Amino acid sequence: MTPEGGEQPPGGRAPAEMATLRQSRAETESLLDLVLEAIPDAVVLVDERGRITRANGAAGRLAGTPAPDLLSQSPRALFGHRTPATPMQLFKQAPGGRLSFEAVVAPAGGAGPAVPVSVSCCLLRDTSGQLVGAVYAARDLSETHKLVSRLEQAEARWRLIAQLGDLLGRQLDPRESLVETCRWLSRSTGAGVAVILAPMLTVDRVVAWPPDTDVTARLEQLVHRPLEPGSALYTAVHGSQTVHNPTMSANLPLFDHAGVPEGMGSAAVVPLVARNMTLGALLVHSPEPNGIRQRALVEQAADRVALALANSELREAVARFEADEEASQFREELLAAVSHDMQTPLAVLLGSIRALEAGEDLSPRDRGHLYERMGRRGLQLRRLVQQFLDYSRLGAGRPVVVRPAMTDIRFALTQLEADIAGRRPVVFTMPNDLPPAYVDPDRLDQVMANLVSNALKFSPSGSQITVEAKATAESVELSVADGGQGMSPADLATVFQKFHRGAGAEDIPGTGLGLYVSRALLEAQGGRLVAASTLGKGSRFTVVLPRQAPPGAPRDGEARPAARERRR
Numbered sequence: 001m002t003p004e005g006g007e008q009p010p011g012g013r014a015p016a017e018m019a020t021l022r023q024s025r026a027e028t029e030s031l032l033d034l035v036l037e038a039i040p041d042a043v044v045l046v047d048e049r050g051r052i053t054r055a056n057g058a059a060g061r062l063a064g065t066p067a068p069d070l071l072s073q074s075p076r077a078l079f080g081h082r083t084p085a086t087p088m089q090l091f092k093q094a095p096g097g098r099l100s101f102e103a104v105v106a107p108a109g110g111a112g113p114a115v116p117v118s119v120s121c122c123l124l125r126d127t128s129g130q131l132v133g134a135v136y137a138a139r140d141l142s143e144t145h146k147l148v149s150r151l152e153q154a155e156a157r158w159r160l161i162a163q164l165g166d167l168l169g170r171q172l173d174p175r176e177s178l179v180e181t182c183r184w185l186s187r188s189t190g191a192g193v194a195v196i197l198a199p200m201l202t203v204d205r206v207v208a209w210p211p212d213t214d215v216t217a218r219l220e221q222l223v224h225r226p227l228e229p230g231s232a233l234y235t236a237v238h239g240s241q242t243v244h245n246p247t248m249s250a251n252l253p254l255f256d257h258a259g260v261p262e263g264m265g266s267a268a269v270v271p272l273v274a275r276n277m278t279l280g281a282l283l284v285h286s287p288e289p290n291g292i293r294q295r296a297l298v299e300q301a302a303d304r305v306a307l308a309l310a311n312s313e314l315r316e317a318v319a320r321f322e323a324d325e326e327a328s329q330f331r332e333e334l335l336a337a338v339s340h341d342m343q344t345p346l347a348v349l350l351g352s353i354r355a356l357e358a359g360e361d362l363s364p365r366d367r368g369h370l371y372e373r374m375g376r377r378g379l380q381l382r383r384l385v386q387q388f389l390d391y392s393r394l395g396a397g398r399p400v401v402v403r404p405a406m407t408d409i410r411f412a413l414t415q416l417e418a419d420i421a422g423r424r425p426v427v428f429t430m431p432n433d434l435p436p437a438y439v440d441p442d443r444l445d446q447v448m449a450n451l452v453s454n455a456l457k458f459s460p461s462g463s464q465i466t467v468e469a470k471a472t473a474e475s476v477e478l479s480v481a482d483g484g485q486g487m488s489p490a491d492l493a494t495v496f497q498k499f500h501r502g503a504g505a506e507d508i509p510g511t512g513l514g515l516y517v518s519r520a521l522l523e524a525q526g527g528r529l530v531a532a533s534t535l536g537k538g539s540r541f542t543v544v545l546p547r548q549a550p551p552g553a554p555r556d557g558e559a560r561p562a563a564r565e566r567r568r
Contacts, residue, residue, distance in 0.1 A: 042117070042138040045124075046075055048131055050086035062115060062138060064107025075136050079103050079119050087134040090121050097123040105138070116141040153296075165304060174308035175205075182209035185301055189284060189294050194219055195272075195305065197280040198237050202226045204280075214261045215285060228256040236269040236281045242299065243269045247289045266291045270299055272306035279309050342384060345377040352377075379419065383449055390517045391498070400517075402440045404525040404549070409476050410434045412441055413469060416448050425462075426452060430469035437476040437545035443521045444545075447529070450514040451480040451541050459484030459538065475547055481540040487533040495531050515541075526550045 032054070036043050042059035044052045051072050060067030063078050076083045080103045084090035093099055099121045106114045117138040124133040163184070170177055178195050186193040186209045194208035196219065203223050208216040227234040231253040232243040245252065245267050248260045254267060267285040271278055282302040284292055292298065352370045359366070393400045410430055417428050448467075455465045459482035466481045487495065498516040519529040526546045533539035 039137075041140075042078075044070065044075060044078065044136050046087065046134045046136060048087055048133055050074055050089075052078075053133070059138070062105055062107070062117070062140065064109065064112060079105065079117070079136065079138060083119065083136070084121060084134075087123055087131045090123060090134050091131065094121070102141070103138075116145055165308075169308075173312050174305070175312065178207040178305075179209070181305060182207055185284075185298075186210070189292075189297060191284050191286045191291060194283040194285075195280065196222070196233065196283060197272075197309075198227055198233075199279060201234070201238060208283075214263060215283075218255060218258075218261045219283075222255060228253070231256055232267075232269050233281060233283075236271045237278055240271045240273050240278050242271065244292065244295065246292070263287050265289045268292045268295060268298060270302040272302055272309065274303070274306035274310035275314065277310050277313065279306055279313075342381065345381045345384070348377045349374055349381075376419075383446060386446060388513070390521070391513050394517070394520055400520065400524065402443050402521060402524050404438050404440045406436045406549070407439050407441045407444065409437050409439075409444075409469060409478070409545070412444055413448070413467065413478070416445060416452070416467075419449070420452060426456075426465045426467060428467045428469075431471070434469055435471050435476060435547055437547055438549045439525050439527060439545045440521075443525070444543075447518040447521060447543060448478065448480070450518055451543070454514065454541075455480050455482035455484070455539075458482065471547070476545045477542055478545070479540055479542040481538065483538040486535040486537050486539055487531075488535050492531060492533050495533075496529070 033056075036054065036056035039056060040058060042062040043056045044059050045054040047053050052070050052075060055067040055070040057067055059070060059078065063070060070078065074085050076085050082101055082103060084093055084099065090099060091097065100119065102116065102118050104114045104116050118141055119136060119138045121137075122135050123131060124135060126132050174181075175197075182193045182195060192208070192210060192213065192215055194206060194216065196203060197205040203225055206216075206219040206223055208219055210216070227237060229238075232245065233255050235241065236243045245254070247266060248254075248264055251259050254260050254264075254269075264285050265288045267283065270282045270284070272280045272282060282298065282305060284298050286292055352374045355370055356362070356367065362370075390400045410432075413428055413430055417426070420426055452465065452467065459465065463483045466479075468479050468481070470477050496515050496519045498513060515529070515531075522529050522543060522545075526549075528544040530542045530544065531539065532542070
């Protein structure tokens with residue numbers, strides 16, 4: 001009974017309470033609809049019989065139909081046959097209540113392309129634990145698949161670019177690898193490829209693959225010609241911008257105003273730009289319209305080729321700069337050495353001339369002594385000048401001329417002995433039957449005079465210098481030995497380098513060029529210069545001359561260039 005004496009409604013709830021419950025349920029369902037619509041994924045709710053009771057707008061868009069049209073349908077109609085049709089089937093497949101799988105949704109009526117999705121299913125239970133339904137949510141994987149595809153394509157491109165880098169790196173000068181580069185890029189893109197080197201807007205070289213095509217023939221006609229303004233090639237190189245022609249008209253000025261080569265359906269001209277240098281262009285062409293399908297690979301390949309070419313240009317520029325610096329240093333060293341070494345003989349010559357001019361009462365003996373000094377210093381000057389000329393030729397990479405012939409070595413040593421007579425004791429030892437040797441007699445005199453002069457300078461005053469000659473089965477050996485200070489192993493290892501002076505030679509006049517030039521002169525004639533030394537005991541330099549002219553040697557007295565200096 002109610003307080004007024006009436007009966008209660010069925011269920012023991014008053015009408016007011018029922019109305020409140022209905023209102024609360026309506027508000028809850030409205031809130032649920034708002035939440036579902038806010039979710040970007042496709043979501044459907046399924047009752048215990050496997051019928052869709054709710055679907056958000058994303059589910060309708062995925063199915064290609066209004067969301068209300070999905071109600072009362074099976075979730076399999078939306079997500080495919082792999083989908084559990086009822087909550088009980090879901091429970092059997094996944095007792096834990098959760099299941100995920102991938103599927104492909106085909107919009108109704110073919111309204112659009114099939115959409116790859118990732119489906120997640122979850123059971124719904126009431127407060128008592130009874131199954132009351134399930135929720136199915138599907139996420140569109142189209143963008144994810146596109147991203148994965150782009151990443152895979154990018155990874156494939158980078159692998160190809162790495163292969164291209166290895167290909168270009170096989171040669172120090174990448175220009176030597178351009179043929180293989182074009183062949184590789186043609187194979188990778190399925191298109192024709194050409195590298196056009198055009199520094200200063202003039203075509204210097206064209207490398208193309210395949211080599212025997214109308215395009216290649218047209219390109220080869222451009223070599224040594226300036227690029228034609230208005231052409232696609234000129235625009236790409238001059239403007240440093242890619243020119244892509246997916247379709248070609250016959251009168252398009254691709255290379256020049258002669259039009260497009262026969263059989264070309266599409267083309268891309270990519271500038272070769274690196275380190276602020278435009279070196280030319282990379283041409284990729286196909287017989288099919290829209291045939292250039294890997295533009296990203298083509299542009300990255302162009303960047304890689306351009307960088308390799310620019311690095312090569314930079315290396316060459318550095319090499320030229322270093323060569324210029326070396327030449328400048330060479331000139332400075334040479335001038336310093338010439339001015340230093342010529343001071344002493346010039347001073348003696350000038351002093352002797354003044355003494356003769358002022359010495360009217362000089363005795364014949366004194367005059368003869370002055371003339372002898374003047375002659376000796378004049379000979380020294382001549383040898384110095386010849387030595388500097390030889391060195392300047394070697395340093396500049398020009399040949400030094402020698403004229404080897406079968407020479408009487410005994411006579412040459414007798415001449416040398418007469419030239420140095422009156423100076424410190426120099427003992428000459430040679431057999432009477434000393435055979436001739438193959439050598440330029442003037443150059444031999446230059447070398448032996450230099451060796452004797454070094455022995456005199458680097459040994460104590462009064463000590464003996466020995467010049468010895470002997471013959472072997474294949475050579476004649478001339479040695480100059482002294483009892484001077486000798487050389488350390490370190491100095492001995494570098495004794496034939498230019499400007500080498502060695503320890504303790506600071507106060508001894510000389511340029512450090514004599515041994516350097518002497519060895520070069522002897523080696524040009526098939527001879528050798530060998531050094532041996534013991535620190536504190538002295539040094540021995542041995543000239544080894546062939547007894548016979550080597551095969552292919554010039555005839556007696558014929559000029560022959562000496563080996564050039566190896567440039568650093």
